[in-house]
Amino acid sequence: MDDLNFAIIAPLAFINIVLAVTALVDLFKRPSVNGPKWVWALVIIFINMIGPILYFVIGRRDT
Amino acid sequence: MSVLFKKEMLEMVRSFKWIWMPLVFIALGIMQPLTSYYLPDILEEFGGLPEGAVFEIPLPGSEQVFAETLGQFSQIGVFVIVLALMGSLAGERSSGTAVMILAKPVSHASYFLAKWLAGTLIAFISYLAGAGAALYYIYLLFDPIAFQQLLLSSFFYLMWLIFTVTLVLFLSTFLKRSAAVAGAALVILILLALASSIFVEPMMWTPGHLLALSNLAIQSETLSGLWKAVITTIILCAVMIAGAIGYLKRREWVQG
Numbered sequence: 087m088d089d090l091n092f093a094i095i096a097p098l099a100f101i102n103i104v105l106a107v108t109a110l111v112d113l114f115k116r117p118s119v120n121g122p123k124w125v126w127a128l129v130i131i132f133i134n135m136i137g138p139i140l141y142f143v144i145g146r147r148d149t
Numbered sequence: 150m151s152v153l154f155k156k157e158m159l160e161m162v163r164s165f166k167w168i169w170m171p172l173v174f175i176a177l178g179i180m181q182p183l184t185s186y187y188l189p190d191i192l193e194e195f196g197g198l199p200e201g202a203v204f205e206i207p208l209p210g211s212e213q214v215f216a217e218t219l220g221q222f223s224q225i226g227v228f229v230i231v232l233a234l235m236g237s238l239a240g241e242r243s244s245g246t247a248v249m250i251l252a253k254p255v256s257h258a259s260y261f262l263a264k265w266l267a268g269t270l271i272a273f274i275s276y277l278a279g280a281g282a283a284l285y286y287i288y289l290l291f292d293p294i295a296f297q298q299l300l301l302s303s304f305f306y307l308m309w310l311i312f313t314v315t316l317v318l319f320l321s322t323f324l325k326r327s328a329a330v331a332g333a334a335l336v337i338l339i340l341l342a343l344a345s346s347i348f349v350e351p352m353m354w355t356p357g358h359l360l361a362l363s364n365l366a367i368q369s370e371t372l373s374g375l376w377k378a379v380i381t382t383i384i385l386c387a388v389m390i391a392g393a394i395g396y397l398k399r400r401e402w403v404q405g
Contacts, residue, residue, distance in 0.1 A: 094183065094290075098180065101176045105168075142165055146164065
């Protein structure tokens, strides 16, 4: 396990960060979502990849 | 048609589908080659092998790794596509958006086809992004794969994705709740894929066989029953599209 490992795994980390940040920005801008906002924030931050997707699919409420 | 198509694309941008769908496929495409490559290390680290045990695990061939990636796409990737598209018509019917759109001088066919085209496009782009990421990692960690095999394999896989998109939109026209759409679509897709892998011969003419074909194509093995599966898929998709448009035209649709 050397430096090469990090360069190879970094894109995965980057994808997770992009997903989480997009989801969080949308969560804070939206007036109301399905369920309490703080729960969604925890889900988005702590559940890798699946958290943000869950938010996009069932958390957002269309107005 | 083009106005409706633009509306669909805008809707997909607003709901972040253009961000998260390709990203999920890219992540899947990266993860599979990585786990295949580091499997010996991972086993050593967490496998609890007895002290001094020596296992020589041969590195899988690049074709096999790509086939495993396709397996990930058909499990998690298809799940993602179903979730993203389940509300396409059902959601607009329950929110009242459909009433407003269909009150304008647009045909029911173009209303449905705009959604179908947008759904197919996003599924294609997501698959291509994911397959591209997988190929890059396979190129880094294993050997490159012959282009012709890739092309043939992708053709069958894209046919399966067209079938998936069509089925979800078809169900979304008939069922009122998006959750029901997702449930029904996943049950049908999983049953098709499972039946085709268990009963190979009798299921050769069903869309489920397309998955086997994309696997065989990448490992450059002989393809059997290829036109049967492709033709049935095209016919089934055409029937579902016609059926959905026919059902949309009924007066009760927007009111229900």
